[in-house]
């Protein structure tokens with residue numbers, strides 16, 4: 001995000017701008033909604049994902065006439081929220097626009113996911129006019145009770161801060177929510193009555209907040225970390241997913257290089273630093289980790305958590321690891337915690353910069369490079385998981401962005417070593433299926449210089465597959481790999497009975513979807529053998545437009561990690577499940 005705008009004082013009204021000519025002025029003072037949209041554009045946002053609606057017309061109009069932001073129409077609000085989440089992960093922040101109640105409520109699951117996984121989405125909602133609210137009119141998209149605040153309270157739960165905008169509070173509230181959203185890197189909910197949206201904004205002098213550490217607190221925190229580092233015979237660092245959200249990968253790498261210690265990642269941080277890095281100790285997933293990785297992590301005297309890793313049931317393979325919280329130094333976005341000591345008001349970038357100046361007495365770690373996983377199988381072989389994931393890994397290139405869906409795919413691909421300069425996005429904590437298809441759209445638009453590769457199961461894909469139409473419409477050219485294994489395999493694996501009817505699906509003709517959804521120039525294929533898969537992947541790579549490959553897998557053919565999860569049903573779901 002550009003921070004230029006944050007340093008200067010703002011004194012408005014600006015002039016209303018027209019899309020055709022950014023400089024032209026109608027002579028009218030800036031409207032509330034033009035101000036809001038421009039202020040978000042100042043944050044570096046160039047696309048607004050959403051679905052229009054009458055209460056939101058002022059928002060949509062303002063986006064349409066603002067020369068800095070493009071309207072990106074989505075098939076529904078859930079997809080739009082996923083797309084905005086994906087876009088924010090790449091660009092630092094995103095804008096989502098939905099209409100009152102029916103729209104915003106449909107978006108809520110996606111915005112909640114962005115909150116859980118710290119992705120900064122500005123959710124801007126248009127609501128019935130202040131006049132009609134004041135008169136308690138019976139309006140559409142309400143319960144017909146003249147009450148207008150009940151959905152605001154719900155949407156606000158999906159954000160870290162919110163503001164109900166009027167002309168007088170607009171400028172102050174915008175600075176407040178932007179500062180708070182950036183502080184937490186979580187969504188902000190901005191709701192504006194339609195008549196207020198069109199009213200002129202009240203000029204107010206505001207100073208945008210710059211997020212800086214408290215110097216004294218930072219000094220103390222760094223001294224305390226340095227002491228722990230000096231006293232530790234072995235250290236392991238965990239760069240957290242938040243490092244990627246704040247785009248601090250370089251700073252985290254520099255800190256790790258200065259310390260010379262090994263670093264590990266959980267699946268949420270897959271490829272956050274190149275996996276060829278000599279200090280990379282491997283993927284940590286509790287008992288599912290390689291033995292060497294597990295020893296480095298679990299035996300380390302000091303665990304440096306850089307950004308707040310999420311040791312949840314998914315990243316730890318059902319809490320199967322042995323991690324002692326007393327050994328942790330936890331560096332969050334805004335504080336540092338060491339045992340019972342908390343240093344508040346210190347920012348992650350400042351702590352990382354200070355760590356890059358520390359030296360550790362622990363012997364520097366250099367890993368022994370391993371062989372890449374071999375690509376096996378004959379062209380005539382049916383596609384099974386063993387040869388599938390090494391093939392995907394060999395197919396992935398530097399500059400690719402991988403979007404991984406929850407399901408068997410999110411267990412199959414992560415153990416593969418991937419090339420340098422690959423980005424991986426996964427929604428592992430919130431885990432809402434369908435996310436990856438929607439997010440892939442936002443991710444593809446956020447950085448068209450990288451090739452977006454979506455890897456999803458067909459069951460998840462059914463939730464949001466209609467977004468493919470908009471991928472074609474807006475010129476995104478992802479490669480989509482859909483594993484069709486005749487149902488919700490991950491669920492079949494997590495239950496004693498794999499044959500419950502609720503894990504079956506309608507049998508779609510997946511490879512026909514792009515054509516039906518308006519992407520007639522996409523490369524499409526339905527593949528059953530390894531040879532067909534190889535040929536289709538080659539064609540996909542060569543295609544300048546999108547590509548869609550339906551990969552036919554076995555109904556119960558699962559990656560190793562999933563078979564392991566099957567043995568930990570009790571830890572995952574409690575005694576009653578077994």
Ligand SMILES: Cc1ncc(C[n+]2csc(CCOP(=O)(O)OP(=O)(O)O)c2C)c(N)n1
Pocket residue numbers: 406407408409431432433456457458459460461483485487488489490491
């Ligand atoms: C919104 C939502 N609904 C339901 C679930 C529960 N769920 C988790 S994984 C999954 C099935 C995924 O199946 P599929 O995408 O076909 O992947 P597979 O494991 O078969 O490869 C379901 C239903 C969820 N996580 N999110």
Ligand SMILES: [Mg+2]
Pocket residue numbers: 457458459483484485486487488489
């Ligand atoms: Mg499936």
